[in-house]
Amino acid sequence: MMMIIYVTELRALELQTGYYSLRQIKAATHNFDPANKIGEGGFGPVYKGVLSDGSEIAVKQLSSKSKQGNREFVTEIGMISALQHPNLVKLYGCCIEGKELLLVYEYLENNSLARALFGKENQRLNLDWATRQRICIQVARGLAYLHEESRLKIVHRDIKATNVLLDKELNAKISDFGLAKLDEEENTHISTRIAGTIGYMAPEYAMRGYLTDKADVYSFGIVALEIVSGKSNTNYRPKEEFVYLLDWAYVLQEQENLLELVDPGLGSNYSKKEAMRMLDIALLCTNPSPTLRPAMSAVVSMLEGKIPIQKQVVKRGAMDADMRFRAFELLSQDSQTLTSIASADSQRPTGTSTDGPWVDSSV
Template identity: 40%
Template sequence: MHPIHHILLLHLLLLHVSPSIQQSFIYNGFKSPDSTNLTLTGIANITGNGILKLTNVSSHQIGRGFYPDPIRFKNPGSESALSFSTAFAFSIVPKYLKLGGHGLAFTISTTKEFAGAQPSQYLGLLNVTLNGNASNHLFAVEFDTVQDFEFSDINDNHVGVDINRMKSVNSTRAGFFIDGNSTIQDICLHSGKTIQAWIDYDGVKQQLNVTLSLFSTKPSTPIMSFPVDLSPVFQDFMYVGFSSSTGVLTSSHYVFGWSFNMTGEAESLDLDLIPSLLPAKKTNKGLAIRFSVSVFLVFLIIIIAGAVYTIKKFKNTEVVEEWELDLGPRPFSYTELKDATKGFHEKHLLGFGGSGKVYKGVLPDSRTQIAVKRISRKSKQGPKEFMSEVSTIGRLRHRSLVQLLGWSRNKGEFLLVYDFMANGSLDKYIYSSNNSKLILSWDQRFKIINDISSGLLYLHEEWEQTVLHRDIKAGNVLLDSDLNGRLGDFGLAKLYDHGSNPTTTKVVGTLGYLAPELTRTGKPTTSSDVYAFGALLLEVVCGRRPLELKASPEELILVDWVWDKWREGCLLEVVDSRLKGKYNEVEAAMVLKLGLMCSSDEPSMRPSLRQVVRYLTREVPLPESLGLRCDGGAKGGLVVKIDVFTPSSLEKMKSW
């Protein structure tokens, strides 16, 4: 057979057995029969008027819509990435106007299923394990409305290009250019407005452009343009589509129309011809008259009902104060939380402390499990402290911090609503008896230590301000359903600008975790937080409290006992005996030494949280000389030496 015949035969075979090599398509809405074959996963659906609705306002959900057939994205001859162009119109409608949930992403991937992908900051594309793997072969352009500091997001209203990981290789604030004007016009991604996006990749120039607009016409200037070679990312055939997810804060994500082209520029969408969230305008005059009369009557009824309701409302609730208007998280009604906890029934009690009781609840509308902290009227946490906790943790976003969902205030009573942590607090595991169900393995303990260290690093250095927690302890470390550690209880937190110093001189915290300098100066610092974290490290490894009043004198103060064992060369003797020798000796020794470094009497000798994280991840080795004690310094964080622990001396310690 002539060689040309072989080529023709091969070409025919490829056309017969290869996946679709569709070059272009356009959807002016998704109501036509051609649109119904989109592959929908998660909670995505096509609405009655032909809108692709990826998610609703349910929390921690994923929704995806993908073109059903794979498309060739690589040149068969050179293995270089082919050019592509796409345009689509979308809208993000948050449940609460000022609180955008997570965004959506245009995605090119080898799969439509994304097994194991997580919601929230992972947008339904990756998870903590897969994030960053070159084998993902994932390209995405995210339109995100949450600033995730762990991914170095620039703000909470940005466009980012993600390649195999959720940390963007390039990002910019959302906006567009009007032709002839070099000033960027800002776009609020979660405004609910219809936004058109164009993504164009030139495979020859290896150039990616992203353009946004509120109009049908494509601006001549993109908001993002940068060189990138997508050849290592793309496989021969890939799937294209959209993915979005919700977290604690929720939004509905909509796609109204979509065009795609592998052989030229994608056709722009006429925003007047695609479906809309708003109902069509009525022009019937008779209907308009009847409608006007109805509105007038309804208006009168509303005025009367509103007056009655307002009178009753003022009898049962307090006037909203000015500071409450600026709080970020969602305000819950007292009745809503009372119903969720079955009237704050004792059988739903999760625990209690000095500031009040914590109850488990279930929100009836979304079936979301919550934890409600009901602050005691006898607590020292008044409106100022309550405001501090809401305004602080309500704006923090990190996987190792307990997420505040909302708050409520009723007749001087304060309530805080958090993510429900299925496995409770860490202290019940490390102080438990020999109940095998409550004994954490070494791997679980080491994972929790790393979780909390990353959360504290975020608080100290990575958020917009420095956040001092001031009450780091095992009881404030909560464990989710997968035993991931999350730091909670920000009632004592203190914020200040990076580079400045906190002004407070009030000593707060828990005995055994208080840095010795606090009793002299009263001024908390990141170093005093590190001291408390050092105590936490030691108790997680040793399985006992920083101060154990029932222990022998030499073991009374945990840090002193560990210090003595280290000097004697038998450091691993302090490891929790309930592990029965099943632990990584290198890791255990490292954590113990690091705990001693953090527990140094001299603040300048303690590492920063960034150094702590580098030690734990073995990016750098621990120093040979730990520099733990300074001459004449106190032991165990006590400013005065107490040789005999009498009831009076213990009361004095408690007062600190």
């Protein structure tokens, strides 16, 4: 009886959401066979499935600890499914049965950007410069849509290379964009729960819980840096005194030697002009002051060369570095404030989000 009500509600609201029965999902995933598990994130595990018609899906099994009732869950899912953009992972539908809350998404063949760039040696993909540049622009477009064009105006809160998925043609799609909305406690820029990943979180959000779309801009800057360098911001330490790749980038910027960051695997097969543009934009996006970071629509225009790169207003000094290190320290000491942290294979505190082989707090 309860299920009939929810299906009826979905139809009545004319939402672009499909409904799947638990029997269908179990058949598709072989009863959630561990062999089909393709990721583990802050919101729950992700399984690959194959429906009876042969189409492949990704199923996220949401934690039963969700604070939302099923009715609110259905309404939110319906709204999120209406957000259609080529650079967002498509939500096919959901399943609500007993204690199970399941989301069904499109399956993307080439896994995550993190795996492609700095996964295990047998998992990495040979991404040429043109592909990297296209991926960077596509991620920026997806974020610009969420921030400025969609009905819901979503702040993602956990933008990172693991939450950028790649399809068969290596087009980038942002995952987990709706779960930030589902997990939202109140409609405000102040968040009482810090949800993000160490190394990608904007300092003002990590330290004070101050959340605006500019926190996503900061995280995008980190991802852009990783795309150019082929290195993980949190796992790569060129010298012992640098905690993050970002800090090394600041030093190279001061030395006017930013191109040293370009992935050596590219050899000379890249455009120095385009690489400098991406690196300059990456550092502009990670400005310590959120108000001085550009909007994502401006980032897209700058990446495409349609407008000049905004001049950096603030020079980063020791105080800025101290702010970042202090944020890292606070998060490391108080893991109770975390709802999502860095990858399991790095030496960071344990929280509710780990970088699985395909997806983190994403699908």
